[in-house]
Amino acid sequence: MGDFKPLPSKELHKNFLEKVVELLFNTVVFTTRKDKVLLWRSPEDLLKEFDFELGQNGESQEKLIQVLKNTVKFSVKTGHPYFVNQLFSGLDPYGLAAQWLTDALNASVYTYEVAPVFTLMEQHVINEVCKMVGLEWGDGMFCPGGSFGNGTAINLARFSRFPQVKKSGSKNLPDLVMFTSEECHYSIFKFASFLGLGEEAVIKLKTDEVGKIVPDDLEQNIIKYKDKNVVPLMVVATMGTTVRGAFDPVAEISAICKKHGLWLHVDAAWGGGLLFSQRYRTKLNGIELADSIVINPHKLLAVPQQCSLLLVRDKNLLHSCHSRGAEYLFQRDKYYDSKYDVGDKYLQCGRKCDVFKFWFMWKAKGAAGFASHIDVLMDLAHYFEEQVNCRPEFAPVSQRQYMNVCFWYLPRYLRSRPNVSDFHAELHKVAPQIKMVMANHGSVMLNYQPLKSLPNFFRFVSQNSSLTRNDIDFILDHIAEIGDALFLD
Structure with a gap:
């Protein structure tokens, strides 16, 4: 097949891409209440009905259009009003337009030279959201989901307490524990395991009749583990739990953390969007007392997947913990001020322009x-x-x-x-x-x-x-x- 080069041609691809856009308009973008949310097929039936096979030679454009039609046919229409299954839904037209643009540009946000608009935009948005949390908030990063943000926060808490862990690892660290709600997001356990703390280091705290952490149980557990010569590292509070939407009493939890020297991370992936609401912002009271926060604009604010923010109080922490200074990306003798190269404070290298969807919708x-x-x-x-x-x-x-x-x-x-x-x-x-x-x-x-x-x-x-x-x-x-x-x- 001669059509193998990654370069659109008006002669070869214009008609094909116009058909793709028309298909999306007719079957996805303008979904109505009369349409089905999904056309259900069991996994066994879908394996028979959908052509998943990959061959030595490519398919015709006509066949590819049919593949796209079938992909839409058997996929869930998450923009449908009656998709109320997850903590995301809807299809925002401005967010969609922004996502189309960034996909067409195919930029990666690590240096100013390859993503000039997006690197400046990203820092501007981070600064604006930080100011909404509190004037003393210093920095942040976009993450591939709230789970990754929570895991990064655990790593930051450990680095903040034991900075030697960056170079020498955890072999000389004491036994650590962290505390969180028994109704917390499961990512806390996954990343405790991933980071070498282990799932058993996550101590589940009692919740009350509506799903909020009981502060007395937190303090009793901190004292209990200190008496065992185990180091309490951090607390993960939640503002908007996944199931019941509970908001932990962060102000009370913060006072206990300060008393005992623990890092306080707030998982506000679901509830953090309330920063924009004058009527309901009070539900986030105390969030400014945290050391780190996760907010997912792709949840409450309906920004297209994915768009997640990890914010930190200490403006130098992300760079101190994550930087490596790879000279093939972050050269020190660039033709512009290298402070605009944001990528070294991230754990990822190649990264999509998640900021643009959020910024464009805000605009x-x-x-x-x-x-x-x-x-x-x-x-x-x-x-x-x-x-x-x-x-x-x-x-x-x-x-x-x-x-x-x-x-x-x-x-x-x-x-x-x-x-x-x-x-x-x-x-x-x-x-x-x-x-x-x-x-x-x-x-x-x-x-x-x-x-x-x-x-x-x-x-x-x-x-x-x-x-x-x-x-x-x-x-x-x-x-x-x-x-x-x-x-x-």
Whole structure:
């Protein structure tokens, strides 16, 4: 095949690319409520139905267009209003345009010479968000997801306490432990293992009836491990837990950390976007007391995947911990001021321009636009919770703290029971069966999970501010209709 060069040609590719754009417009970008969220196929059936084979010779453009059509056909439409399955949703037109531009430029953000606009833009955005946290905040970096940001924060905490670890490793370090909520994100355990601390070094703290860390349990555990000659390294607090959307009492936790000399990291991947909201910013009170923070604009603010920020108080920390000074990238005799080469403070080398989606949406909407988006979402969550509380076929799991509304669908025989969670075995089977029917219909994607001793329950979250109260009524009516048909007794 002669068409192997990585260079677009108007003669060879213009018509092909126009067809691709038309396909995306018709089948992805302008999704409506009449479309399915997904066309469900089991893994076994999809392996038979989709052409995954790769050959010695390339395919024709006509065949490639068909491959694209089938990829869309069997993929989840996360921009659909009824995709309420994860902590991301919607398809922002400005974010999409920005992502198309950066993909076409194919830039990598490590030196000013290869990404002049994006290196300056990145530092400007980091500085702006730092100022929103607090005037003493100094630096940050974009990360390939909040999990990576949390893991980087653990490494920074260890380096800050034991700077020799950068060169000599952990062989001479004392035993370390870190503390976090029993409802924390699972990345804390993964990166504790990855960094050599081990999962057993992550001590889970008790949470209260709505999912917040109990500060007394933290202090008791710190004292307990100090008495064992184990060094307490850090606390990971969460502002917007994944399941219940709880906000840990960071101000109280910070006071305990300062008393005992621990690093405080705040995982605000889900809740951090509230920085833009005048009405709800108070939920983040105390966040400025942390040493590091993770915020994911691709969650609450609906920036296209992926867009995550790790912020640090100490403006020199990232460079001190991560820099290597590779001379083939970060030469000291450049033809411009090398302070604009941001890449050495990152763990990654090649890196996409995640900043541009966020900056362009901010430019288009203004901070006030993000605030309005948040206000609508919070109003919708309030309405959803009201409906759960007033409809006899549903029961709340715990009081809503944020966007997350956690609830059970109740089969008829449980609706008059005073404590439905006592019927653990029966309830545990309900949500998976209803979800299976919704997936087969392609109508709604709504997540469920157990938590601690609680049986499976549904969790409603949405970052799509185009959702309406009518949509919420439809989702709840649809769940009730399916449940009433499945559970007749």
